[in-house]
Amino acid sequence: MNKTNNDWTAQIYAIRDTQDQAAxxxxxxxxxxxxxxxxxxxxADASLxxxxxxxxxxxxxxxxxxxxxxxxxxxxxxxxxARNRKIxxxxxxxxxxxxxxxxxxxxxxDQAEAIGLKQETEQLxxxxxxxxxxxxxxxxxAYFGDLSHSEIAEITGLPLGTIKSRIRLALxxxxxxxx
Amino acid sequence: MNMTDTIxxxxxxxxxxxxxxxxxxxxxxxxxxxxxxMCDVCRAELDSxxxxxxxxxxxxxxxxxxxxxxxxxxxxxxxxNITPEAPRRSTGTLPSPLQDYVGGDISAIKxxxxxxxxxxxMLPTSKAATARLLYIPxxxxxxxxxxxxxxxxxxxxxxxxxxxxxxxxxDVEVANEDMEHTPIADMGEDCICLAVTDAPLKFNAFIPRxxxxxxxx
Numbered sequence: 001m002n003k004t005n006n007d008w009t010a011q012i013y014a015i016r017d018t019q020d021q022a023a024x025x026x027x028x029x030x031x032x033x034x035x036x037x038x039x040x041x042x043x044a045d046a047s048l049x050x051x052x053x054x055x056x057x058x059x060x061x062x063x064x065x066x067x068x069x070x071x072x073x074x075x076x077x078x079x080x081x082a083r084n085r086k087i088x089x090x091x092x093x094x095x096x097x098x099x100x101x102x103x104x105x106x107x108x109x110d111q112a113e114a115i116g117l118k119q120e121t122e123q124l125x126x127x128x129x130x131x132x133x134x135x136x137x138x139x140x141x142a143y144f145g146d147l148s149h150s151e152i153a154e155i156t157g158l159p160l161g162t163i164k165s166r167i168r169l170a171l172x173x174x175x176x177x178x179x
Numbered sequence: 180m181n182m183t184d185t186i187x188x189x190x191x192x193x194x195x196x197x198x199x200x201x202x203x204x205x206x207x208x209x210x211x212x213x214x215x216x217m218c219d220v221c222r223a224e225l226d227s228x229x230x231x232x233x234x235x236x237x238x239x240x241x242x243x244x245x246x247x248x249x250x251x252x253x254x255x256x257x258x259x260n261i262t263p264e265a266p267r268r269s270t271g272t273l274p275s276p277l278q279d280y281v282g283g284d285i286s287a288i289k290x291x292x293x294x295x296x297x298x299x300x301m302l303p304t305s306k307a308a309t310a311r312l313l314y315i316p317x318x319x320x321x322x323x324x325x326x327x328x329x330x331x332x333x334x335x336x337x338x339x340x341x342x343x344x345x346x347x348x349x350d351v352e353v354a355n356e357d358m359e360h361t362p363i364a365d366m367g368e369d370c371i372c373l374a375v376t377d378a379p380l381k382f383n384a385f386i387p388r389x390x391x392x393x394x395x396x
Contacts, residue, residue: 021253028249033241040242050245058255072226076233083201083232093205093305096212098222099275100266124227125234143200143235152200153193160227168223175219 007118008074009067016064024061027074032057035082041144042086052089056082070113070170073121086145101174113170120163127159186218188350194331195221199228204307206375209276210331210351213373216274217349272336277373280310285336285371288312295319308377315339315364315372328377330354332362337370339363 011027014020035056039049059081067077087095128139138155141147190211197203198211215222245251267275271284280302281287290298290312298314315321317337331353338347339362346352346362354360364370 024253025249028252032244032248032252034236034239036242036244037240038236041239046242049242050248053244054248054252054255057252058259061256062259072229073233075237076226076230079233079236080229082236083199083229087201091201091305096205096209096276096279097267098212098215098225099268121230121233124230125237128231128234129238139231140235140239142196142202143232144239145200145202147202149193149197149202152196153191155196158231160224160231163230164223164227167226168219171219171223 007069009069009114012060012064012067012074015061016067027060028057031060031075031078035078038079038082038144039086039089043090043145044086048089052082052085056085059085070110070117071167073118076121101171113166116166117163117170120166124159124163131158185347186220186349188344188346188352189218190214190221190224190351191353192224194353195225196228196231199225199232204377205304206302206308206310207331209280209302209304209310210333210373210375212276213274213335214333214349214351216269216276272371277335280304281312288314290314297321308375310373310375313370313372313374315362315370317364317369318366319364321362321364328355330374330376332375333373335371335373337368338365339370339372340365 008027008030011020011023014023015027032053036049036053039052040046044052056078060078063081067074072080084095084097087093128136131139135155138147138151139158142152142155194203194207194211198208203211211221211225215225269275269278269284271278273281273284278284278287281300288300290300292298296316296319300312300314302310302312304310312335313321313332315337321339331351332346333351334346334348336348338345338350340346341352341360341362343352343360345365
């Protein structure tokens with residue numbers, strides 16, 4: 001299907017294009033236990049986490065057409081869906097979201113960009129793993145929501161440089177193309 | 180919504196990371212969503228914090244689902260409403276996330292006069308922090324509105340100048356209670372801002388300690 005078929009892009013496209021239940025089952029087997037683990041670590045009990053995970057996975061099916069591998073990896077995209085569900089379920093407050101970009105996902109996102117982003121994302125994941133243990137644990141706690149925001153301030157300086165530049169260049173390129 | 184290429188004052192990394200983690204009080208989330216709607220620099224930075232979240236979730240301890248979870252999810256999908264959502268895009272002065280709270284663009288704001296031509300409109304958010312729109316006539320000074328803790332001010336129209344710098348559309352100023360500042364609107368145009376502060380009586384760990392952090396900046 002494409003060259004990056006080990007990063008879940010192929011499965012998400014199969015869901016988008018042919019409502020492929022086998023592809024969805026593969027995605028589910030990998031991500032559902034991670035989403036549930038994330039929600040439980042964030043304070044949901046097992047039954048709420050189970051219910052929310054099923055809703056998150058259903059949202060992935062419904063929003064498959066919104067996935068853009070040149071802007072976010074599958075793990076990043078699924079994280080944002082799980083994070084949103086977490087806020088709705090656990091915090092019970094409205095959740096202001098930035099407005100959508102003036103373009104939707106391209107039908108055929110630029111392969112080089114998608115591969116570049118995939119590499120940057122992998123490098124970021126490795127860099128996080130290789131952080132000193134104390135800092136790495138703080139990063140995890142920040143995302144599981146049991147870290148105060150001032151403590152978050154202590155862990156800035158994450159190695160975001162290259163991925164941030166790549167995302168920004170992609171935004172600029174697309175903005176320019178819209179003019 | 181036209182992106183503002185001239186934004187000089189951005190959100191701080193800890194605010195963006197907290198938004199990505201989903202732990203900000205609603206009112207501060209509104210500032211982030213509104214600023215990011217206008218600012219590609221912060222959108223890219225927020226996307227990169229989402230990538231950190233994705234990496235953390237990927238490596239986190241997994242939790243087994245019930246044996247019928249996949250079937251239950253397929254049932255949810257088959258029952259669900261699959262009408263695609265229209266993109267949220269504002270053509271007005273206020274970015275979409277703010278229009279969602281106002282119920283429309285500038286003309287829909289229900290202003291309450293504060294005197295001297297200054298007006299405000301409170302926006303409904305959770306109690307952990309409060310959000311209001313401020314209207315400052317061109318050339319006028321912002322009256323003391325008694326902010327405590329951390330205040331973030333995002334310019335939506337016009338500009339203001341204070342002891343620190345000049346802030347124009349899209350710029351966000353992060354101030355704490357120890358920062359003495361008297362913003363004055365530019366002469367050219369009436370200034371409209373979104374001002375968010377932690378509620379004075381609501382004392383949570385976030386604000387005072389974040390304020391301490393800003394003191395050092």
